[in-house]
Amino acid sequence: MCGRYTFFMRGRDLEDRVEEDLEETVDWRDSALDRYQPSYNVEPSTLNPVVDAGSQAKITLQRWGLVPHWADSDDDWNLINARSESVDDKPVFREAFESRRCLVPAQGFYEWSDREGPSIPYRFVPRDDPDDLLYLAGVYESWEPSTSQSDLSSYGGGTDDADTGEAGAWFGDVRYSILTEPATRPVEEVHDRMPVMLTSHELPTWLTGEPKDARKLLDNHVVPEDYLRGYRVSREVNSPANDRPELLAEVSG
DNA sequence: CCAGACGTTGTT
């Protein structure tokens, strides 16, 4: 699974890096850059930078945990992961897969050991360049509370996306889910699932390709064995309230 | 036809 990750790159650096990797200009929308704070412990339900593509690629803040557009309440649905094997098939994800795929920037992710006993967290990063940017495959969808709920002011607060009318008009209510696939080494030593990490070669197809090509991409997707390195981190990571650079440090186990 | 589920994870 993927239920916690890290992303602490400066906003301007992310913008530059995404432009370089997509070979096109990208913009932060809705003053997202002003609101963005680095995190050493990104948890579900928080707002995080996500790259999506309409007429132009853009970076916005989205909430982690997809809620289907037809849900009456966001209490019952909070889908933080989608299985890559079935994301194009399941009613809850199918429309998002077809027309709302996105990239979730991350610098490493956490997994907790399956084994008995206390939950031990491990962090996984690219072996050759630990701080390098990962693009996790995602899908997203807008959710708004029904108008019969009175307190609309507690949601949104963003600006209109007047030119396209795309999802994003209500800034906190665009919600994403991160795809998972069977884990390979070294993640499999700790856990049996891991996030889908896209290569720069795969980015254009995932962002703007036809659904059938996105499906093929997932079918053909291979992460080189030992592309990642895993190391044990402090159990302080377990508590979502903890968020500081020291969480990245390796501890002996 | 209508009613009810619709997801993942891990755990049993």
Place this chain on the structure above:
DNA sequence: GTCTGG
């Protein structure tokens, strides 16, 4: 045990 909040 199960649900909610972060």
Place this chain on the structure above:
DNA sequence: CCAGACGTTGTT
């Protein structure tokens, strides 16, 4: 994902 709460009544 993990941590932490998990309730009602009446009163402020």
Place this chain on the structure above:
DNA sequence: GTCTGG
């Protein structure tokens, strides 16, 4: 909304 089960 759309799919599945009865």
